[in-house]
Amino acid sequence: MKQANKNFILGMVSEAFWGAGMGLVLPNTIVPLALVALGQSASEAGLLGSIFSMGILLPQVFSALVIPPRFTNPRLTALLHLPALFGPLLMGLGFALLPPGNREILYFLFAGFTLFSFGIGLVAPHWIGAIGRCIPEKMRGRYFGASFCASGFLATLTGWLASRWADKGGLEWGFAWCFLWAGVPMLGSLMVLTFLKPITPAPQAQPPKAVRGSFKLLKNKLMESGPFRSGLFLTILMTLASAPGNIFTVYLRNEAELAVSWFEFFTPAVTIGGMIGAFLLGWVVDHKGLRVAFTWTFTAGLVSLIFIFFWGNPSWPTLAFAFSGFINSAFPVVTLVMVLKMSGHQKSTLQVGLFNTLMSPWALAPLFVGLLANSAGYSWAFGLGILSCLAALVILGGNRNLDTPRPTGKT
Secondary structure, three states, X not given: OHHXXXXXXHHHHHHHHHHHHHHHHOOOOHHHHHHHHOOOOHHHHHHHHHHHHHHHHOOXXXXXXXXXXXXXXXXXXXXXXXXXXXXXXXXXXXXXXXXXXXXXXXXXXXXXXXXXXXXXXXXXXXHHHHHHHHOOHHHHHHHHHHHHHHHHHHHHHHHHHHHHHHHHOOOOOHHHHHHHHHHHHHHHHHHHHOOOOOOOOOOOOOOOXXXXXXXXXXXXXXXXXXXXXXXXXXXXXXXXXXXXXXXXXXXXXXXXXXXXXXHHHHHHHHHHHHHHHHHHHHHHHHHOOHHHHHHHHXXXXXXXXXXXXXXXXXXXXXXXXXXXXXXXXXXXXXXXXXXXXHHOOOOHHHHHHHHHHXXXXXXXXXXXXXXXXXXXXXXXXXXXXXXXXXXXXXXXXXXXXXXXXXXXXXX
């Protein structure tokens, strides 16, 4: 238990540094501000949100099958993060080297953001497996809650700084500084990660020809009834509910015509909401169960999508961004704990990869929401999220099997 406590603290510090880097490239505010400055609309912001979600989710099962289980050792897991770090660097170089407003900056922005997103997807199942090896099950809810709370705290500080740079420097130097500096605290995060020590063995190796059989594995998981499929469906609804948050920035800049300076409040609101959400949801998962955690999550999403309409007083969109951060915190806190509980230690890497790859088609939700906003109006886009929250709350009212997960025989 002594080593577990050390791992808890070191992991929390590592995640805090990673959050400091994320605050400089927040997909909800900083990157959309760059898009608006380059003359882009809600559909491009939605596309960027889809790239982020798709990049994180799609590669996971194939990464889990191809990359050996020894990479769940924290030192090797840290090495797997390196491709992701080149993403913000490429984004920053586009703004730093090309003339302000040059359309080719978009190529650097999208290419760097894609590299960053898929880089995270490459490492995600192994990072989760590494945390599963270092943190005992009874502490995982609190661990994920505390670590993402620490991450949100530093992301709040750097997010405010990034918004200020975006306001003062804009295309001249502001966005270049945001993206170029993001890699520094992220590198520090990886250095701290290497000090964690596993307290359980590595997950079992995957069988021969596992890649060829991966689609059959995905089909098997979809056909199984029980907590895995219920959790998957609720996570799909959570994706639809959170997707409109990717166009809040474009909505407020283009429709409400709010000044960029307001994002010095909105950006920290996202990270503070995520920080509070991570802390509360981590405690709730450990003490009240997954069902209550999901209920809190969808309630926050519903509040966010209602408050965004009241932009006449900027206090309301500030709260909308905060509750948007709350629902986003449920993806790493609630769903990770859920899948780890359902899979058991030996199959954790593969099960996490399967779950998230099954989620990948729904990563197109932000793009769909952006296109819907452009064609039918923002009310339709936000209404889709509201309906998703209501549907989930109705389902949760009659579903009680989420809190009795057990590893299944099929993998």
